[in-house]
Amino acid sequence: MKAIVWQGVNQVGVERIPDPELLLPTDAIIKITSTAICGSDLHLLDGVIPSMEKGDVMGHEFMGEVVEVGRDVKRLKVGDRVVVPFNIACGVCDFCQRGLYAACDNSNPNHRMAQALYGATSGSALFGYSHMFGGYAGGQAQYVRVPFADVGPYKIETDLKDEQVLFLTDIFPTGYQAAEQCGILPGRDVVAVFGAGPVGQFAARSAQMLGAAHVIVIDRVPERLAMAEAAGCQTINYEQEDVLVALLESTGGRGPDHVIDAVGMEAHGHGPGHALDMAERVTGMTFDRITALRWAIMSCAKGGTVSVPGVYGGLVDKLPMGAAFGKGLQFRMGQTHTHRYIGPLLSRIEAGEIDPTFVITHRATLDEAPELYKTFRQKHDGCVKVVLNPWA
């Protein structure tokens, strides 16, 4: 089959590799009909998430048709059309039972590494996301092996198009969880979203669905800001204005009640904090650039929430902890517990509350994907979200 393969830092390519096979009786094989490139994939491309190996298959946002199931698969059948959450969860451990699928105890075969770094047993494995997160081959390919097939894949039984439901695999639940965990008081709370990438776009629209009185989106890419404006959000271009001043002014001096960091560890930025992050990164002492997180903490109103869907991987420095403490902020963060949002968010799509296709700017083939990785990373050509058809 054809697949997008990680060939080294800054290098992905299309390769012909063997088709996946069932390895355990609880596995299924899915023929992928649509797959997407995610901002998280850029962290792999840039080499800031450790433990990728040459030859790893990329991709964690995919859907398709079940073509093969293992002996112990009960719920899924050959022919089912499914969306597959990007996290791999066992469904039976204490964390899965509590709906904390991203904290699953049992899905990561390579639990050692995370334990050494994070001081606890590993969280859930992820598709196509480095060996630290399990090393499972991803879904920017024609076929994929899906473990715990009765737990993750969600059947789509209506005639919604792939593009309308594809983002249930990651970015819609991710944006939604980011907004939900703010505990927005409808009609009252103001929410600011740093980052107008796909995650930020869904976070902003989710905040609106959850009743935010006002949503402000911050980025520097005009097309992305325009996309947020189209949904009725206020926008701030942090290259044209002092973002902290602008946020205070937009909220009558209080600051936003909740701030979402939908940027993560590769934040672009300026100022002394950013210079320090870069110096540290060059000397190899830390990976994470935290401009957006600093802004989120500094701008947030007293008693507010800093919600962090943006990915962080290692150590950070000069985090304004005093500001967070002084304002009594609450922090919410982590990988999305995707499994628990797919049903409810599918209902919202079916009810016409949101049409997730708004975010798609590019449609392409697998052969075109390496080029589009670059376009997406450089935010050229108005690129916000790329959807790939592996059979085109």
Place this chain on the structure above:
Amino acid sequence: MNTKAVPPKKLPGTQLPGGERTALGVLGGTLMVSGLGQSGVSRLILLGLGGGLGYMAARGRNPLATALKVDQNAQGDVQVREATTIGKPVDVIYAQWRDLSGLPRIMSHLERVEVLDGRRSRWTAKAPAPMNEVSWEAEITADEPGRRLAWRSLPGSSIENSGEALFRAAPGDRGTEVIVRLTYRPPGGSFGAIAARILGEEPAQQLRDDLMRFKREQELGYNPTVNGQTSGRADAGQRKPAPAAQPEVRRDLGSETHRKGEQ
């Protein structure tokens, strides 16, 4: 040797003799240098460990012992401890441990355990070449059903060791907390154990892997795997033999699946 694991001293780590102190300083420096040449996770870990070693060597205390959950008691015995919570009732988990001949399924360093009588048993463990295996006789020193099981090697054994497993119900109906403590006398003093640990042969990591594998076997009935999956590498789709420290459980399962068209 004490049957109960001796509580570790209050100081973090263990006191270092002068020679080891110098050696640790050198090792710390070496690790940091090799850390700088690495990428990713190993870099973070090596830099951290290297820095820690240098620092602690200066303070005269064995840092890795603390950082890596290796403790030593006053007699120089090495102790490794690990705990896990398993979503199964206490009596089920206890029964798995009480069946001594089944212990090699849980603890991968063991080759076999033969029960000799109600109290005594013969344990055989894997060992590096040319020995290949070592064995000793052990006795059960405590057996409190559903709470605790303890054992130790009989006097005169080639490897003096003891161990205990504690079981208790996890709060909130979360199954069983299993705490395992193993004590043994390493060949070359504390430094030997530490060096071995860095080489990946240290028992603390092995015990952690073992308990994780045991937990998953209990909760899922198998262990997750990516062994044999496709990739863009030359060995794509080929199953590698499981490393000795991580035997794969129920390896046969994958072959019993059915493919489309064969139903």
